[in-house]
Amino acid sequence: MARNGSLQFTDLEAVGPGTPAGRYLRLFWHPIARLKDLPAGRPKLVEILGEMFTVYRGTDGTPNVTAHRCPHRGTPLSLGWVEGDTLRCRYHGWRFDGTGQCVEQPNEDRPFCDKIRVQTYPTQEYAGLVFAYFGEGAAPPFPRYPDLDRPGVLVADPVEVLPCSFWNKIENDHGHRPWVHRATALRKNRSDILVIRQEKVEETPYGLRGSRSVSGVKSDAKSSLGLVKGEQAAAESDLQMARYKHWYMPCLKLWFQRTRAKGFEHRRDLWDTKAVWTVPINDHTNASFDVSLTPLVGEEARAYAKSRAGQEAEAESRWDLAEKILAGKMTLEDLPDDMSAYTSFTIEDYVTQVGQGPLKGRGEEMLAPSDMRIVMLRRLWMREVGALLEGQPLTQWELPTEPFIPATAWSRQLQGASA
Ligand code: FES
Ligand SMILES: [Fe+2]
Secondary structure, eight states: OOEETTEEGGGGGOOSTTSHHHHHHTTSEEEEEEGGGSOTTOOEEEEETTEEEEEEEOTTOOEEEEESBOTTTOOBGGGSEEETTEEEOTTTOOEEOTTSBEEEOTTOSSOOGGGOBOOEEOEEEETTEEEEEOSSSSOOOOOOOTTTSSSSEEEEOOOEEESSOHHHHHTOOGGGHHHHTHHHHHHTTOGGGGOOEEEEEEEETTEEEEEEEETTOOTTOGGGGTOOTTOHHHHHHHHHHHSEEEEETTTEEEEEEEOOOTTOTTOTTOEEEEEEEEEEEETTEEEEEEEEEEOOOHHHHHHHHHHHHTHHHHHHHHHHHHHHHHTTSSOGGGSOTTSOHHHHHHHHHHHHHHHTOOSTTSOOOOOOGGGHHHHHHHHHHHHHHHHHHTTOOOOOOOOOSSOSSOHHHHHHHHHHHHO
């Protein structure tokens, strides 16, 4: 297992304040909620990085993140009421504005509001999500991703909360697809999922990039994909678009995949741009915020959005099914045929990742050559966290300023898909 001086890789499982990984993660913006789960006027308790916070949107719709507890007697502010753009505590009615300034103390003859503040945190809406920055000092510039900033149907999926370390999620590797997702591939007649691919990984200015290829064959080897004549061009295009996966430090994965939306499975030409931010809720729970952008406009876009919205109901019971599978009461093959592939994929990933258990206690792993990305990711983290602990300069990650899928290809997709 990787180590850097006295720092061991398994030490990075802890994410609370003052822990090595917790300190590093607090240097970045993180998503905390979907916009659609945060109706204006309803405060919500949020746990992230082992700490509690309150998030609310006032009447102007702007999200605000404040400390968990009221500075008066410590009652959770998420129990309170939103009034205009302010938040009122449920215990004795103190009221705070979006900057954290106390603006009312109803029980006091001589209010001392100007002396009272509650901590607030920078927030930003992006890609259907609310992001916040929990570090000290000024927040770094908010990172935007050119591949998400283009026309199409943007869907933020139901947040996936998994009872395991965020490492179990961000170390999910390319080699799992034909095995973990076998049941879905067979159910949905997706032979491409069953193809074993090899992956080369390299460090980039933003983190890591993996390029995948089919073992021993070039992209024109249609027979190895089980494709029939006439699908060659589509297969080549598939392989081009699916070849790269991008991992942005610390916890974002961005890639391209054929859509899995119900009713659109036959559309070999229709690609989702996928971005998944994974954040630790605490040392043993993580949340993934999964966003996709699909190149459709007009009537088809509305039909597509409706199909994706259908997943919301399935998501309600998906972890009950996953826990039954983990407990041996049913199998992945028993999931219903008409379940959306998005939902069954999440269940398949849940049982394998949650089933791994914590880093500490898992025992020694036997990493193989195909686990190169995991090895590189661990090295990257150990290097950066080690530098942070020693007060050394950290890598200043640079985001791409241009989309990975060129504008002309995206327009072609838009036109082709909507033709
Ligand atoms: S505890 Fe919040 S007003 Fe008293
Ligand atoms: Fe998966």
